Amino acid sequence: MSIAAHLPALQVVLPLISAPLAVLLRRRDLAFWMVTAAAWAAFATAIQLWLQVGASGTISYHIGSWPPPWGIEYRVDRLSSFVLLLVSGMAAVMLPYARTSIEREIPEESHYLFYAMFGLCLAGLLGITITGDAFNIFVFLEISSLATYVLIALGRDRRALTAAYQYLIMGSIGATFIVIGIGFLYLTTGTLNLADMAGRLRGVESSRPVLAALAFLTVGISLKLALFPLHQWLPNAYTYAPSPVTAFLAATATKVSVYVLIRFYFSVFGESLVYEHLPLPQIMLGLSLLAMFGASFIAIFQDNLKRLFAYSSVGQIGYISLGLSFDSVHGLTASIVHLFNHGIAKGAIFLLIGGIAVGIATPGAVAPAPTFDRLAGLAKRMPLTCFGIVLGGLSLIGVPGTAGFISKWYLILAALEQGQFWLVGAILLSSLLAVAYVWRFVEVAYFRAPPAGHVARKEAPLAMLIPAWLLIAATIWFGLDTSVTVDTALDAARQLMGKAQ
């Protein structure tokens, strides 16, 4: 057997196996090494797959040697290899961070369960991305979602339980809608393979079941990706989850949902159905603008730093869906690039906030919530952490030299292509809102005097700073060198729009 031919299967199977092994081993150190090794192996696999797809085109892997459309097919194209890279890379960087971080946030006897759930969540997210089978998407979605609910509920704050429960209800509704949509498609076409389904849908696109499927899938996936009016679960879930969980979810979970939406819109329904016969672009545009302005506006008035950046996430997802609404190669490129860039920047910020929670805690006590009154004058004691958050914030604003600038640049390019100059103004104006909420942190951390009385504060442990700064460095790197992100995204967008060169 040659390993190279089986990389698509190993991509999912390695993290999947690491989870039950972590439960079997029970010791928290063994569990940690098990899952971390699997995550790094998955990252290496993803890099290898990305290179292979770039060199020789789409890879198709037949599970159980049953050829598609009968068997389950794993299909890696430019877009999925890019998302695999993001998800596995985030897991690989965040697991070493989690080891130090959860010592303060999760009771020691459930550490091995934390790692098992993390492995399952990773396997689920990778599975959603790699599979070319509609029902398989649903199964992996459930695997990752169930693991996510548990991970959120592990938070020390009792409100983590209600947050997880709220997400459970909303997520289950979303998953139900998705499976109903897939059911309609299966009834109409008699196949579950996405590529085969797309072929069979030609000619019956505007029949009622197909439109119903499109509607169910759109709403279901939008719930999962927290599109503006359906984002209610997100702020609580992000605020009360343990910090490595928040960072991992913010960087990957919503992004993978965006991937599923793109996959269904462009690879299954086809852009002609989604964009020409239905008012979806207008709806998408409206909701995106609401997210960009509404959620960013709400973010400005938050007192808890974690919650502030959670609302900022909802706003940033607005930019991603805005790119989708253009129905152009540049618009789609902007979405895909922003999915990647925002994932890295937001992941880094949440990792650093986790560092703050540890830094402002009195030794031995439970880490307090990072509210603004506790953060006054923090930059003097935690210069690295605060500077990192500022750099990440600059990327959220879209300052040139950071990754966020690249995605906004392509968004503006797509808007100009269609002659919608007012949208350029809207994008710039909403960036000002990002300036406002990032400035709130700068003002408190840098310019306010530290509270009187002796408060124990020290820089976060190195094991937490290094992963976070790796991601911050990546944010800067991808803002200067766009050969990886933009080239892949452009290729992927062309492939999806059927305009491959």
Add this chain to the structure above:
Amino acid sequence: MKHDLVLRVIGKLLIPYILLFALYVQFHGDFGPGGGFQAGVIFAAGIVFYALIFGLENARQVMPDRLVETMLSSGVLIYAGVGLAGLFLGGNYLDYFVLDPNPVHGQHRGIFWVEAGVAITVCGVMLKIFYMFASRGRSE
């Protein structure tokens, strides 16, 4: 319900047959309705029945928590292991054809172990859920 004579006698009579029926559903799944999931649930139901009549502590001696947790994860490992076995024998992941020189026998062998894995995990999960609910409020 420890002192209910009728229940105790009937339970003692029935439980072996419930467990036996679980095995029947498991191994007859090839030819009739059944399979790993149903078998696992029926087997767990037998243990739950025992726990209801003879008490949680006795049930925990028959099926200790450690064993249940091991079952929970080892079933998944058996399933994934069958997949990896196909990989090592030169096929794709979860390829049963290569598990035996005769591909039809290979399919039989593959599904046998996969169903065994499913049954073990399902039984483990059912018991774990039951134990967790049943012991709520006792330890805290």
